[in-house]
Amino acid sequence: MAFLPTSYEEMKQAGLDSVDFVYICGDAYVDHPSFGCAIITRTLEAFGYTCAILAQPDWNKDEEFLQFGEPRLGFLISAGNIDSMVNHYSVNRRRRDKDNYSDQGIMGKRPDRATIVYSQVVRRLFPHANILIGGIEASLRRLAHYDYWDDAVRRSILIDSQADLLMFGMGENTIIEVADALNSGMKIQDLVYIRGTAWKTKSLDSIFDDYIVLPSYEEVKTDKYAYAKSFMIQHENQDAIQSKMLIEPYDGWYVVVNQPPLPLSQEEMDFTYSLPYERTFHPKYTYIPAIEEVQFSITSNRGCFGNCAFCAITSHQGRIISTRSVESVVEEAKTITKMKNFKGYIHDIGGPSANFSRPACDKQREYGACAKRECLWPRKCPNMKVDHSHYVEMLDAVRELPGIKKVFIRSGIRYDYLMYDQDDTMFDRLVQYHVSGQLKVAPEHVSAEVLDKMGKPRKELYFKFVDKFYQKNKQFNKNQFLVPYLMSSHPGSTLKDAIELACYLKKIHHTPKQVQDFYPTPGTLATCMYYTEMDPRTKKPVYVAKTYHEKLEQRVLMQYSYPKNYALVKKALIKAGREDLIGNGPKCLIKTYPPRMVSKKKSSKKHIDK
Structure with missing residues (x-):
């Protein structure tokens, strides 16, 4: 089975004069079931619909968007496998230098807020075409949301993109129901009944289903308590069976979010993964780094x-x-x-x-x-x-x-x-x-207060797991190690909690090579805590490390043994009143005086969680 067409020439070679859908994607085209683009287009193909894939078009060149003409049923638009802003920027808001979803990892092949940019280009070039947005970026921004990069509450992406319909969640059943409805001659404005979709309207007169009206966008963007209230309503209405329709008012509009799609049955899951994927990237590329782990x-x-x-x-x-x-x-x-x-x-x-x-x-x-x-x-x-x-x-x-x-x-x-x-x-x-050789697990932290904010089990259960893991290794004559995933600066984590984590790392002789700093991304409970500085479940205040220096303090404590971090670690310990951790004792994190810097690299020993 060949790749789907990615250019006008390939479309003609496939014997097609036009297609039912053009799928515009912020990722390079990888025909593998770990990529949303591949799943959706192969599913459409299996149901008799034709698709062309416009992968990473230059948003400044109209001719790239015009090459397939107007598709019969609509444009499908996705930023790709991950949010375009997460793809582009580190937690410190610095531009990344590599894009694993682009050819040879080259950065800059997609715009910031790719779903919005692509949709607006298509709306300008094809004013009457159906525009349907989906993927993780659209899914998690379906309602008003705190945006870490703007440090503000943004509107639903459905409003900003000028799209007709938003599809959220895992979309195989949703896209076929939408495609069949459009194929039957229905107008996209009438597709208001499909699970896993969000749409906009100027009147609620035609809605007869049971629904919840959320605080308006104007309220949530100015009132953090209203934001937390709205988030918890959304959080409690994510189940496909129990949830209700959610409606968010805007100035002149309402964004309506239908119930989530039903989970796929085993037969449906089997069908999705039985489709004829090429399981690699399109031959027009040299190499897509993201294929490495999933192929x-x-x-x-x-x-x-x-x-x-x-x-x-x-x-x-x-x-x-x-x-x-x-x-x-x-x-x-x-x-x-x-x-x-x-x-x-x-x-x-x-x-x-x-x-x-x-x-x-x-x-x-x-x-x-x-x-x-x-x-x-x-x-x-x-x-x-x-x-x-x-x-x-x-x-x-x-x-x-x-x-x-x-x-x-x-x-x-x-x-x-x-x-x-x-x-x-x-x-x-x-x-x-x-x-x-190494098993990566995610205790995330050891502080009870932080773990409660994370929704993670207390450290005692993790310690029991560690003991059992090494007992089993001994039983089966294995020499394998645990590598714990740990996070700094999660909402609720104070300097005291960060020091507790550093002491644990000292105890197990482990220094993380990379530290995962909490990254506020749309759609998460922790991001709501970060923005509102309260726990939306209880409405109680939550400490949040927000400044660069606060986050840096917690990050360097996890790598307290690095000579370059000595001064910052010492300053943080003094600030917290923990001078007892400075000295030559077995429990001290750092020595009284900074280590002498040497030019030669010393071989590092493996750190073992034991």
């Missing part, structure tokens, strides 16, 4: 009931887990083994949380996820069913295939869910077969 990886599930405060997966994919059949995953693995550059290693089988392979409890498929209760925080819900059997069966089946040397798990193990399993089979399999 030989397999998505086995979607959704996440972990619902960490700093993560937007729940807002995009929902809390109810969708999973594939063992047979479907095995077939994809067989396809991978036939690829000419495959060397026997499956890099990953997983999803947002690799070991979530069933809904959190039996009632979720029928009644949905609880609006005001979490599955894993502050403690495990008594209704939760902890069961790894499907995932274990899947891993075993792929591992035993001819041509497979090793199957790794790199997409993230929820260590708390693993610890709650009374059956050690999954833990044993993990240690025996699925760790590539």
